[in-house]
Amino acid sequence: MTENKSNEMKIKTVNLSFYYNHLRVLKDISVEFPERSISAIVGPSGQGKSTFLMIFNRLWETIPDARMEGEAFIRLNNKWVNIYDRSISLPELRRSAGMVFQTPNPLPMSIFKNISFPLKLSGVTEMQSVDEKVESALKQAFLWDEVKDRLTDDARSLSGGQQQRLCIARALTLDPEILLLDEPTSFLDARSGQIIEDLLLSLKESCTILLISHYMDQIRRIADQVMELSGDTSNNS
């Protein structure tokens, strides 16, 4: 584990609690995550790790009967922003905090279209900049060399590890400041997992990364700090 050289904080929560119906899954969490580092989140299954991650892109709000108490802030453009403020635009927040899920979820389109999809959503249509962004995202995700000659192939024809890198590339298209990853290597073989770990290390320079993981050696290899979510308590170490 490397020491963080007094990086400034990037993400913080204050007295955060979360409920599904009447079941409390997160209790009173106040924690800070430094920028440009990899923070691992660990804990037994079902203790709310995925939920915790969804706090930061507000994706939980589509789930019925879910409720949050407390506050969450992200330092965007050098200013602390309360991400639950009324004035926040959800789509924009989600472009600043990209998420990668446990199971790769490519859309039923070509590789190129998958990567450029976020650009389409945010209204960027100029061909040249789209091409550039797609290439740069795929390079950042260590996938460019493998797919550059078959960008029009269906994304689902890629292997599991490639699909997951595709999803990471897709999340990187809009240059997010934060990356939220929910056990990204759980369903991949060791070799693909290794590639993704190297990839995350390289992304650390430009992104703040929150990573849920079950693999202690993975965490030892790449995480700068670890947060433990167990039962009703949380430990930051």
Place this chain on the structure above:
Amino acid sequence: MKERFIEIFIKSFAWLSGLLLLSAAFVIIGFLMIKGIPTLSLSLIFGDTSPADAFLLRRQVLTGLFPAMAGTCLLVLLAVGMATPVGLAAGIYLAEYGRGTLKSFFSLFCDILAGVPSIVIGLFGFSLAISLHHYIREIYPCLLISALALAFLVLPYLIRTTQFAMESIPAEVRLTAPALGATKLQNIAYVLFPRSLPGIASGVILAIGRCAEDTSVIMLTGVVAAAGIPGSLLSAYEALPFYIYYISSQYRDAYELQTGYGAAVILLIICACLFLAAFYLKNQLMNRMLYRQ
């Protein structure tokens, strides 16, 4: 021992029921085919007019089924054309925007509409026409009114199919686009709706079938036994199912009865084709939509 006896009884009963129903079905279809297929010929459809003349509307077809087939065609196009946009939009609303009691309420009303007998829908269409007649002299039971009433008939099917197709989309797929910054509408337009297309498409085709075969609604809203090709939306028209009904009680000689059988076979063929098309289309689209590996 009693176990054994019950087991044999149930097995025999099941086989008996199944075979009974199947044979009844085959007898019905078989009878129709035997009587009807020999009557199929161009003159059955076009009478003494040549097909070219009939299609180009150069001459009237006086003794063939062509006007009835054309009437059914126009009816279906109009009705489904009117019902599909409304049905799809309402289905999207129920699946994506409806919540809680309001949603159950809307959903209940759609179910009630689906349960209303078709003759009552026809009666409603008729009443509508009569009421409008007070204000606009020209309106009277006609092609337009029938199409409208048929649209009412199939609307709940379209809504339910769309709603069900969209609600069946698994959670992971639902969250993909929003996680990338899509708005709710973008998610619907780019991911959810395209993915629901197989289900929706087969629903539309089944609605087409429903409109093509219906008799009760059109009986009350303007269909007649002899009217030729309808000149405008407000004119009277013929339709194939009604012709079949009409012939069954009003046939004057053996020849007319034959045409009834022929018409029934043609209607059956049309419905079979629609059914197969719905099946085929659904499978085709499903293969493209779902994950292939």
Place this chain on the structure above:
Amino acid sequence: MDKTTIAETGFLGAAVLSVSLTALILIFMLFLGFPLFKGGSFITLLTTPWNPDKGLFGIYPMLAGTLSIVLLSLCWAFPLSLGASALISVIAPAGFAKFCKKTVQMLTGIPTVIYGFVGVFLLVPFVREMFASGSGMSILSASLMLSMVISPTMILIFTDTFESLPASYSAAADALGASPVQKLVYVILPYSRRGIFAGLILSVGRAMGDTLIALMLAGNAVAVPGSILDSARTLTAHIALVIAADFDSIEFKTIFAAGLVLYVFTTSLILLVRIIGGMDMKNR
């Protein structure tokens, strides 16, 4: 107004339109049949016989006609459909079962008018010969053909319910050595009670709302039927027959009374199924 608001208003508007349609139908029935409804005369309407010469315009005979045809057709259809579904889902070998199911699915697509047509020229003469009474157009003929019309859908609903048995129950039964029939009787049927009930209720609604079979095969006589070989008229056939009468006459207005009764009946059935639960209201 930006694109999103226009689209979302459109969706809501379509939903509201569909819902108001349901209400409008009821309103029209009430409004147009109004002269018949005032002052409690609606109840008398439902219990009086039909005899225009004597000024009696009750729809009781039609009610009796509808009820007898519907109940009789269910007597044939329900047990047979249950048996056939058991055959398809549990008892028959896989290949044959699949063939049966496909056939049943195709049968749901056959227009009712065709059943009616075949009924007129095949079933009615048969009944006439067999029982040597009347014209053959009777409750018996109509109910037999009607049961053919409603069985395919009932079978599909039942098989869907049977096949929705959770795999864990099925595995438990198998592991304990139950034969397929035993699994059917002791596990599947109890589990499927609600679905079967819902399927039954929906078929009642369907049978009640059918016009053509009754119109073409039941004879349409306006007397309360005494036996199943008698001719009868249903509420639905009544509407189809009287529509040609003079609009302002009392006779004509009775069709709205019939329409109202049908509407109320089928709506109650839908509500009943809702309350009991037990089914995904798909595109049945």
